Amino acid sequence: MKIKSKLRLGLGTLFFLILALGLIAAKHVYTLKDDTENILADNYQTLDYVQHMLLALDEVKTNPEAWKAFDENLKKQQRNVTEIGEAEATQKVQDHYDLLKASPQSDTLPVVVRRDLAALAKINMQAIQKKSDIAVGSVRSAIGGIVLTATLCFLIALTLLINLPSNIGNPIRELTESIKEIAAKNYSQRLHFSGKDEFGQLASSFNTMAEKLEEYDNSNLSQILMEKKRTEALINNMHEPVIGLDENKHILFANHEAVKITGMLMSDMLGRSAVDLAVHNDLIRVLIQEKQESNGLTTQASTPSLKIYADDKESYFEKEIVDITIIPTGERQKKFIGQVIILKNITPFKELDFAKTNFIATVSHELKTPISSIKMSLQILENEQTGALNEEQKQLMESIKDDSNRLLKITGELLNMSQVETGNIQLSIQPSSPYAIVRYALDAVKIPLEQKEIELVVQTDENLPDVKADMEKTAWVLINFLTNAIRYSQQEGRLQLELKNGPNGIKFSVRDEGKGIDSRYRNKIFDRYFQIPGSSKTGTGLGLAISKEFIEAQGGIIGVASEIGMGSTFYFELAKA
Numbered sequence: 001m002k003i004k005s006k007l008r009l010g011l012g013t014l015f016f017l018i019l020a021l022g023l024i025a026a027k028h029v030y031t032l033k034d035d036t037e038n039i040l041a042d043n044y045q046t047l048d049y050v051q052h053m054l055l056a057l058d059e060v061k062t063n064p065e066a067w068k069a070f071d072e073n074l075k076k077q078q079r080n081v082t083e084i085g086e087a088e089a090t091q092k093v094q095d096h097y098d099l100l101k102a103s104p105q106s107d108t109l110p111v112v113v114r115r116d117l118a119a120l121a122k123i124n125m126q127a128i129q130k131k132s133d134i135a136v137g138s139v140r141s142a143i144g145g146i147v148l149t150a151t152l153c154f155l156i157a158l159t160l161l162i163n164l165p166s167n168i169g170n171p172i173r174e175l176t177e178s179i180k181e182i183a184a185k186n187y188s189q190r191l192h193f194s195g196k197d198e199f200g201q202l203a204s205s206f207n208t209m210a211e212k213l214e215e216y217d218n219s220n221l222s223q224i225l226m227e228k229k230r231t232e233a234l235i236n237n238m239h240e241p242v243i244g245l246d247e248n249k250h251i252l253f254a255n256h257e258a259v260k261i262t263g264m265l266m267s268d269m270l271g272r273s274a275v276d277l278a279v280h281n282d283l284i285r286v287l288i289q290e291k292q293e294s295n296g297l298t299t300q301a302s303t304p305s306l307k308i309y310a311d312d313k314e315s316y317f318e319k320e321i322v323d324i325t326i327i328p329t330g331e332r333q334k335k336f337i338g339q340v341i342i343l344k345n346i347t348p349f350k351e352l353d354f355a356k357t358n359f360i361a362t363v364s365h366e367l368k369t370p371i372s373s374i375k376m377s378l379q380i381l382e383n384e385q386t387g388a389l390n391e392e393q394k395q396l397m398e399s400i401k402d403d404s405n406r407l408l409k410i411t412g413e414l415l416n417m418s419q420v421e422t423g424n425i426q427l428s429i430q431p432s433s434p435y436a437i438v439r440y441a442l443d444a445v446k447i448p449l450e451q452k453e454i455e456l457v458v459q460t461d462e463n464l465p466d467v468k469a470d471m472e473k474t475a476w477v478l479i480n481f482l483t484n485a486i487r488y489s490q491q492e493g494r495l496q497l498e499l500k501n502g503p504n505g506i507k508f509s510v511r512d513e514g515k516g517i518d519s520r521y522r523n524k525i526f527d528r529y530f531q532i533p534g535s536s537k538t539g540t541g542l543g544l545a546i547s548k549e550f551i552e553a554q555g556g557i558i559g560v561a562s563e564i565g566m567g568s569t570f571y572f573e574l575a576k577a
Contacts, residue, residue, distance in 0.1 A: 010160045017153040024149050031138050043124040043131070046086070049077040050121045053093075057110055057117075060100075070097065077120075083127045089120040171199040178206065187214035241317070241343040247336055249274045249288065261308050261317075261343070283308065287319060287341050305346060317343040374404045427473065429554060431466035431577035434499055434506050440471070441478040442497075445486060453492045460499035466577040467506045469554050474574065477547040477558075478508055481570045484543070485512035488568075502573060505556070509571035517562040525560055547572075 052073040059066035074094065081087045093116040100109040171193055181189040187210055191203035232253065235242055241258035245251060251269050259266050262283050269277070278285035286306065306317045320342045325334040378401050381389070389397065438460065449456055467474075485495050489512050496511040517525060517532065524530050528545040551558040551572045562568035 013160065014157060017156055021146070021149050021153055024145050025142070029142070031142070043083070043128045045080050046077060046082075046124045047121055049073040049080070050117050050124075053077075053117055054114065057113060060104065060110075067101070083123050086120065086123050089116065089123055092116045093120060171202075175199075175202065175206070178210075182210060182213065185217065187217055240345060241341075243274075243287065243341040244338060245274055245288070245341070246338040251277075252338065258343075287343075306343070314347075315345060316347045318346050319343055371404055371407050374400070378404065427470045427553060429468055429470050432469045432471040432474070434464050434467055434508070435460065437467075437469070437471055437475050437478060437508070438497065438499055440475040441482060444475075444479045445482045448483065448486045449495075452486060452489065454486060454489055455492075455494045457494065457496045458499075459496065461501045464499065464501055464506055467574040468577045469556075469574050470550075473550045474554070477550055477572060478510070480543045480547050481508075481510040484570070485510050485514070485568075488512060488514035490514075505573045505575045507571055507573045509569055511567060511569040513567045516564045516566050517560065517568055518564060522560060522562060526558070 053070050056066040056070035056073070060070070074090075074097065077090055078094070081090060093113060096109060096112045096116055100106065100113055103109060174191060174193075178189045178191055189210055191206050193199045193203040235244075235253055236255045238255055239257065241261055242253075242255045243251060243258045244253040250271060250273050254262075254266065254269050259269065262269070262281060264277075264281065274284055274288050278288060283306075306319060308315055308317055322340045322342065323336060324338045324340060325336050327334055378397060381397060438458070442456070442458070482495070482497070489495060493513055495513075498507070498509045498511070500507045500509070521530075521532050525532070526544050526548040528542060530545075548558050551574070554574060556572055556574040558570075558572040560568060560570050
């Protein structure tokens with residue numbers, strides 16, 4: 001039988017069992033309903049009328065309205081005659097009641113009427129008892145029928161529950177296990193299903209596939225070995241060091257250049273865990289380190305060039321880690337299978353960079369003196385004792401002052417960058433109050449805030465400890481964050497400065513309500529000379545790069561969190577003193 005037919009038969013049987021059980025239960029419930037309705041509709045109403053007539057009979061001598069009440073209930077009873085003998089009893093009540101109405105002062109007639117009402121009530125009480133016995137019999141019959149039907153349904157359903165899943169599930173389980181064996185390259189695996197249903201056809205197709213795979217595996221083994229040797233030759237002929245790792249950090253291959261700079265033998269590297277080798281080899285430890293993520297926010301991990309001494313000379317390399325992923329055949333999700341570490345030789349570029357840095361430092365230093373002289377001359381000209389200036393001369397003075405301030409700022413940033421690039425950053429790290437750093441920065445940006453009428457909200461935790469920092473350079477970084485936030489905020493905008501106590505240190509953050517930073521540019525925002533396309537070109541693109549170097553030189557971390565249309569949050573975190 002086909003699987004579809006088995007499912008239809010099993011589910012159809014369950015459906016008809018449920019339908020039959022429901023119909024039988026409904027039939028018995030409907031019968032019981034009729035029995036109880038007869039009791040309530042017929043006999044109970046008669047007893048109610050008798051009760052009201054007895055009450056009216058007690059008051060006929062004192063209350064004239066009692067005669068009217070007796071008449072109404074007697075008429076209702078005459079319309080509700082349902083039992084054998086009930087009509088005769090009702091007529092007796094009517095006759096004796098008529099005599100009572102004719103002789104209302106009689107003492108015997110009320111007693112006779114009461115006796116007649118009692119007889120009428122007795123007839124209905126006996127009828128209620130009889131109908132109650134019939135209802136009890138209906139209930140017992142219903143319970144028996146429902147229990148019998150439910151037992152039959154349970155036995156049939158239990159049989160289906162035991163047999164149907166195993167008939168379908170067992171072949172699927174065997175198929176799953178066989179597929180796993182095939183995936184593990186055990187191409188000798190076969191399925192043995194009897195029958196001509198879908199599972200039998202599936203087993204036949206599976207066995208054919210396994211035979212072809214086994215044949216293909218045996219026929220292509222030599223070709224695979226040749227391709228492996230070709231790949232190894234290609235890697236060994238690369239002029240840059242290359243190391244390959246599997247998903248468990250075991251070294252799969254390394255070319256001669258990589259062996260040369262690590263100072264190890266090829267036999268000591270291949271097949272070994274890079275984590276174990278890193279314990280005794282500093283270069284291996286540096287190579288397998290990866291950039292870290294902090295709380296899901298973009299952080300700028302420092303990736304300096306590596307200075308390696310090999311072949312009696314110093315060389316500079318830039319590390320690149322490439323994750324290798326594949327999509328296994330028949331699947332959709334990518335699977336991580338290893339990494340390739342490539343070291344690019346950047347020694348010639350490094351030498352040019354040193355020359356450029358020295359040139360920039362020299363030119364910036366030489367420019368700083370004449371620019372300072374220009375500013376001093378401007379201050380002398382602004383003094384009224386030197387002489388009065390007309391409006392045109394004042395405008396020229398303001399223009400010269402702005403240009404000289406901009407030149408002085410640029411030369412200062414270039415000098416700071418030259419210190420960073422040459423490694424000559426002069427830091428005075430000592431315990432510093434984070435509150436004092438914030439106050440210093442706020443004083444520096446007070447005028448720009450007032451000019452743009454920007455609301456600055458400062459939120460600080462209480463009783464924060466001191467941080468290990470160079471107070472002047474840390475305040476410079478915070479001022480740079482605030483200045484950038486003011487520049488990209490709207491008139492009468494809002495900024496938020498937070499000072500929080502974190503698990504690893506004290507966190508300074510500045511949040512603006514600007515247009516935000518596109519995800520394509522967030523990883524480049526701290527690069528030198530980088531400016532976001534479309535932004536104002538008033539700066540040099542060095543401020544954030546210098547901020548990054550200052551914070552990381554103090555052992556801190558720096559980063560940015562931003563989304564388009566949601567503003568930006570620049571932050572840095574310093575260790576507690």
